[in-house]
Amino acid sequence: MVEFKEDVSIVLGGAAGQGIQTVEAILTYALKRSGYHVYANKEYMSRVRGGINTTEIRVSSRRVRAFVRRIDILVPFKQGVLSWVRNRLSESTVVLGEKGNVEEDFLGKVNLVEVPLTKLALETGSQLYLNTTAAGLIVGLFHGDFEAVEEYVRKRFESKGENVVRKNIEAARKGYDLGVKLCDEGTIRVEVERDERVKDEILLTGTEAVGIGALAGGMNFLSFYPMSPSTGVSTFAAQHAEEFGIVVEQVEDEISAINMALGAWFGGARAMVSTSGGGFALMSEAMSLAGMAENPVVVHLAQRPGPATGLPTRTMQGDLNLVLHAGHGDFPRIILAPGTLEEAFYLSAEAFNLADRYQVPLIILTDQYFVDTYYNLSKPDVGKVRFERYIVEAKPGYRRYELTEDGISPRAVPGYGEEVVVANGNEHDEWGDITEDAELTVKMQEKRAKLKLGTIRKNAPLPKLIGSEDAKYIVVNWGSTFHVVEEAIRELGRDDVAQLHFSWLYPLNPEARRFFEGKTVIVVENNITGQFADLLEKELGVEVHHRILKYDGRPFSVEEVLEKLRGVVE
Structure with missing residues (x-):
């Protein structure tokens, strides 16, 4: 008998088009409704059909929000899956599936528990029901609430008619009963404690968290050109456009997308663009x-590996330098990067206030891993979201680019007030008229690149410290x-190691230097050069060890970060 306790990592593997995401959706919904903490993330090849795609689902008695290498239960839907995840298998991994989906090299070497998924699906009426059968099987292993499975199946398939709904419920029940039987017979034992409070929580993806946050922040216009992995935010907004009374435009290219957004802001709207690195390059x-x-x-930028097309369906944190330096000339910008789904909601909402207040481009950096991750969480408190407008009336004597001590000029919009409202891409005077005056050019350059940047920097929030201020080692993420860093440090179990999380990346508040004084600094990044480590050294003079x-x-x-940290601190 194989036994799993408290935290179980389940991996589903199959070809694109085999419905792996349907199984994932049923499982996460039903297990969360059953009172289990769940986390899920997917990795997939850049193809419409074929290849190998996998989904990891963690089911736990405590909150789990990070990817683990460990596979406890593997469900292969085709040959090739075991070879693809070979480095993640261990002696305790249970392969739950049909013998025909296991490569010959692995037969006799893995703990295979054969289950007749195809046979059960055919008994229901068609092999099309195999995925629903598999979902029921896994929920049965956890003795989850079958009513939750039935509820999700009804929602998912109701548009296809009652017969399809009934057949899928029948298939799920066959799988569920088999899962319960495997436990009762002692083939597999799963012991994960339920938390009744989880039932009232919500499941969100990173995509949804950004989208909902933007709506809460007053976004009423979104323009985009599709590019993975950013497109989900745009389609989410489009799906809810009528409900929230917003405009969503899919345009001919990324140049059009950002220029439409600029025009929308000029007219008084709150606009966002969603793109990835290659699309953002066109927006420079x-x-x-x-x-x-x-x-x-x-701008919401969901990162993927570059350069060029790179790995379009994979993840990386490689575009920090791109957004930091994009655009010719010197001018301020704000860069945010949420680390949790809660942060994604609140930061995406606050982004519109910040852009409005400081009159600058603001970039929200996510990545494929983040937007495709989801887990259970408490409902965000919409009451905490502030809606701030910084538009003034263009009264007589109004100067759009008035020279001020903090570098922030009054911003009016056309039609609100008596004066004409001007926007100018040439160097200009305080009224917005073109100028080539040397002295005035100096003042305007300093207004933007020094005074305004200094104001933003002074008001920038400090990073979040998790752990003791007296810790010897600071792990920056x-x-x-x-x-993943949070869980690795928890597993490390050392009081002299603390985590410092940055969700506000630029400009950095000089007061953040105090977190690094006398510390050994370790920076964790998903890129090849350590772009944020370089930024810390440049902006704050921090020595990254x-x-x-x-x-x-x-x-x-989690295992990778834990191993690397042990190599430093032990």
Whole structure:
């Protein structure tokens, strides 16, 4: 008998088009509704059919929010899956599936528990029901609430008619009964304690967290050109456009997308663009226009490995330098990178206030791993979201680019007030008229690149410290590596190691230097050079002693970070 307790890592593997995501959706919904903490993430090849795609689902008695290398239960839907995840298998891994889906090299070497999924699906009426049968099987192993499975199946398939719904429920029941039987017979034992509070929580993806946050922040216009892995935010907004009374435009290219957003902000809207690195590269000139015209804009950039097309369905934190330096000339910008789904909601909402207040481009950096991750969490508190507008009336004597001590000029929109409202991509005077005056050019350059940047920097929030201020080692992370670093440090179990999480990447508040004084600094990043480590050294003068980097297009696992940290501190 194989026994799993408290935290179980399940991996589903098959070809694109085999419905792996359907199984994932049923499992996470039903197990969460049954009172289990769940986490899920997927990795998939850049193809519509074929190849090998896998989904990891962790089911636990405590909150789990990070990717692990360990596979406890593997469910292969085709041959080739075991070879693909070979380095993640161990002696305790149970392969739950049909013998025909296991490569010959592995027969007799893995703990195979044969289950007749195809036979059960055919008994229901068609092999099409195999995925629903498999989902029921795994829920049965946990003795989950079958009513939750039935509820999800009804929602998922109701548009296909009652017969399809009934057949899928029948298939799920056959799988569920088999899962319970495997436990009762002692073939597999799963002991994970339920938490009744989980039932009232919600399941969100990173995509949904960004999208909902943007809506909460007052976004009423979104323009985009599709590019993975960012497109989900745009389609989410489009699906809810009528409900929230917003405009979503799919345009001909990324240049059009950002220029439409700039125009929307100029007219008084709150606009966002969603793209990936290659798309953002095309937006560089418009970023510079936003800098000169002091026109707000919010850009969501979901990173993937580059250069060029790179690995379009994989993950990396390789575009920090891109957004940091995009656009010719010197002008300020704000860069945010949420590390949790809660942060994604609140930061995406606050992004619109910040862009409006400081009249700058603001970039929200996520990545494929982050947008495709989901887990259970408490409902975000919409009451905490502030909706701030910084638009003034263009009264007589209004000067759009008035020279001020903090570098922030009053911003009006056309039609609100008597004066004409001007936006100018040329160097200009305080009224917005073109100028080539040398003295005025100096003042305007300093207004944007020194005074305004200094104001933003002074008001920038400090990073979040998890652990003791007296810790000898500081492990720095930014964006999507938060949870994996958090869990690795918890597993390390040392009081002299603390985590410092940055979700506000630029500009950095000088007061953040105090976190590094007298510490051994370790930076964890999903890129090849350590882009944020370089930024810390440049902006704050911080000496980074160790860089833990990964750049194969895959996310860090808890085990990887733990091993690397042990190599430094032990």
